[in-house]
Amino acid sequence: MKFIKFFLVGILFGIVMSKAEIISWYRIYEMFKFQSFHMFGIIGSAVLLGMLSMFLFRKKMVKTFEGNEIHVSPKKVGLYRNLLGGILFGLGWALAGACPGPMFVLVGKGVVSILIVIFGATLGAFFYGLLKDKLPH
Amino acid sequence: MEFISQPWAWYVAGPVIAFVMFLLFYFGERFGVSSNLETFCSIGGAGKFVDYFKIDWKENAWNLIFVLGAIAGGFISSYWLSPSEVVAINPQTIQDLADIGIQNAGATYLPDEIFSIDTMLSLKGFSVLIIAGIMVGFGARWAGGCTSGHAIVGLSNLEIPSLISVIGFFIGGLVMTWFILPLIF
Numbered sequence: 001m002k003f004i005k006f007f008l009v010g011i012l013f014g015i016v017m018s019k020a021e022i023i024s025w026y027r028i029y030e031m032f033k034f035q036s037f038h039m040f041g042i043i044g045s046a047v048l049l050g051m052l053s054m055f056l057f058r059k060k061m062v063k064t065f066e067g068n069e070i071h072v073s074p075k076k077v078g079l080y081r082n083l084l085g086g087i088l089f090g091l092g093w094a095l096a097g098a099c100p101g102p103m104f105v106l107v108g109k110g111v112v113s114i115l116i117v118i119f120g121a122t123l124g125a126f127f128y129g130l131l132k133d134k135l136p137h
Numbered sequence: 138m139e140f141i142s143q144p145w146a147w148y149v150a151g152p153v154i155a156f157v158m159f160l161l162f163y164f165g166e167r168f169g170v171s172s173n174l175e176t177f178c179s180i181g182g183a184g185k186f187v188d189y190f191k192i193d194w195k196e197n198a199w200n201l202i203f204v205l206g207a208i209a210g211g212f213i214s215s216y217w218l219s220p221s222e223v224v225a226i227n228p229q230t231i232q233d234l235a236d237i238g239i240q241n242a243g244a245t246y247l248p249d250e251i252f253s254i255d256t257m258l259s260l261k262g263f264s265v266l267i268i269a270g271i272m273v274g275f276g277a278r279w280a281g282g283c284t285s286g287h288a289i290v291g292l293s294n295l296e297i298p299s300l301i302s303v304i305g306f307f308i309g310g311l312v313m314t315w316f317i318l319p320l321i322f
Contacts, residue, residue, distance in 0.1 A: 003202045005164055010206015011213065013157045018214035019141075020150030024224045024246040029234065032307075032314035035227040038147050043288055045151025046158075050293025053159045064165040072162070075291050075298040076281045082298045086305015089276025089283060093306060094313035096269035097247070099284040100170040100277060104204050108211025111247065113257040113266055120270020122181075125174035127271065128278040129189040135279065 017105045025097025032094050080136035092124075142220050158289055166199055169286035170207075171277035173200050222246060238322035250322055265321065280305065 020042060021027050031039035056062040057070040064070055075082075093099050096117050098106060103121065106114040128135075145153075158168040175190065176197045184191035226243040234242040239250050249256065256262030277283040280302045282291060288306065291299020 003199060006161075006166070006199045006202040007206040007209070009157055009160045009164070010203040010208075011210040012153065012160075012206075013203070014207040014210015014212075015214045015218065016145065016150050016153040016157070016210075017207070018211050019218060020145040020147070020153075021224050021246070022150065023211070025248055025251065026224050026226045026230065026234075026243050026246075028310075029314060029318075030226050030230045032310045033230060033233060035230045035233075041147030042151045042154065043284075045148060046154040046289050047292045049152055049155035050158055050289055051295070053155065053162070054294050057162065062163065064163055066165060068165065070162050070165075072167070072290065072294050074294075075287065075296050075302075077298050079301065082280050082301035083305045085276050085279025085281070086287075086302040087276070087309040087312075088272050089280055089302075090306040090309020090311075091313045091317070092269045092272025092274075092276055092309075093284075094310040094318070095265065096273060097251070098273075100174065100273065101207060101283075101285055103273075104170070104207045105211035105214075106247075108208040108213075109215040109246070110212075111252060112254060113252045113262075116257060116263065116266040117270040117273070120267040121171075121274030121277075122174050122177045122270075123267075124271035124274025124276070125171075125278045126178045126183050126187075126190075126274075128275045129175070129178065129183065129187045132187075132189055 013101065014105045014108055017102050018109065023098060023102040023105045023109065028094060028097040076137075078137040084136065092121075141218055144221075144225070154289060155293075158285075158293070161203070164199075167286075168290050169200075169282055170204070171274070171283035171286065172197065173204055174274050175278060176201060237319045276309070 017023050027039055030036045054072060060069055100121060103114055103118050161168045176194045179190045179192050179194040222245045224243045224246060231242045239248045251265060257266060287299040287302040
């Protein structure tokens with residue numbers, strides 16, 4: 001039963017990704033062509049409100065539902081990791097027109113071919129694990 | 138119902154995404170979709186080949202449930218909340234896509250030239266789909282996060298690694314969109 005809340009939050013996430021057309025390949029293409037404010041407005045407003053959340057967490061004004069303090073674990077630091085990994089991700093994002101979240105939402109939409117992209121992404125994560133020690137970080 | 142059936146504007150979607158992130162932290166977890174890809178590897182037995190995947194995946198079960206919810210949300214939205222398939226993209230975008238060989242842009246959510254069953258079953262179409270996926274999965278795990286973990290959570294938390302990653306996302310995305318896509322179709 002403790003999982004049902006994550007299922008419900010996931011449903012909200014799936015609905016917003018779909019209703020705001022974030023799962024549309026065209027919206028991603030349009031964003032990278034700078035021909036619409038839509039995606040920039042979404043990410044920008046989410047980040048602004050996200051900053052407010054982080055402030056409330058840091059000041060301990062909001063705790064978890066169980067009363068624990070909320071710590072946002074920092075991301076791993078490393079110029080090569082972030083820049084090279086980021087560039088590779090960006091190439092895939094613009095080709096598939098979907099990042100990992102929308103990929104799953106598209107499964108719910110009934111897009112069969114996205115399963116190949118998800119399989120590829122899982123394979124990609126596996127290759128990363130395989131080659132991790134040989135890559136610059 | 139009018140509001141629900143219309144496409145949602147950016148100023149609705151952005152705050153809802155921030156709320157999703159808030160709820161996940163409030164429930165004692167975090168917001169990051171691409172880590173599920175590693176969980177898939179662990180469940181699939183990748184730990185036998187690479188120690189990196191030797192984790193107790195049950196600790197990430199909540200995130201798999203979140204993804205199941207996202208799939209359900211996509212289903213609910215597509216079948217009950219979206220009367221129209223049309224995506225109202227910029228007319229210039231439609232023209233640009235026609236020029237590189239993608240027709241009827243915006244008539245549906247996805248281009249047939251990439252996602253139709255016929256395309257999927259062709260060698261070129263299959264390669265495009267799987268290579269795109271590999272780049273997303275490899276890149277996200279190398280960078281330590283995707284759009285959710287870096288662009289939303291990391292930027293909100295004012296983290297330099299996330300800023301660098303997002304700059305990387307855009308370098309890669311711009312190169313693909315402006316220089317590589319025109320060569321593919």
